[in-house]
Amino acid sequence: MSIYPLIPFPAHAGITGFESPAAQYAKAGLSLDELLILHPSTTWIGVAKGDSMIGEGIFDGDLLIVDRDIIAENNSVIVARLNGEFVCKILDKNRRMLLSSNEKYQAVPIHEYDEFSVEGVVIRSIRMLHKTVAVGHWQCTP
Secondary structure (H helix, E strand, O other): OOOOOOEEOOOOOOOOOOOOOOHHHOOOEEOHHHHHOOOHHHEEEEEEOOOOOHHHOOOOOOEEEEEOOOOOOOOOEEEEEEOOEEEEEEEEOOOOEEEOOOOOOOOEEOOOOOOEEEEEEEEEEEOOOOOOOOOOOOEEEO
16 A cells, blocks of 8 residues: 655745744644554555445545454445455445445345455545546446
8 A cells, every 4th residue: 555645734824024823833744644544554445436335425436445454343334355356335244235325236145155355444435526646446346
């Protein structure tokens, strides 16, 4: 996983003579790592594909921050590998099913013969408003 650099966030009032009250914050920065990532060594980023999770606010093209250190509980939004394909779904542990948050999609039962593994819990989604950044090929399908 790439680590985002500290983004300088300078604050200057543009007034001369007296020091700005914001001067003490001029050297402060905003770290996206600290803001968005809980466990850097066990976190990865994927790209959502499809509309099956729109009820959870996850849309096609969103970046998903996925943490492998968090234990998936009932109704957690997860990224899983199901029969060789990455999927982003709601985990229903009680009924052993993967649920969508869009009524257009049926629940997917997890059978004993399925190859299934939870790859992590989705802790954040980031909407890419200007889609000029290449984000790779890791996509989670509906």
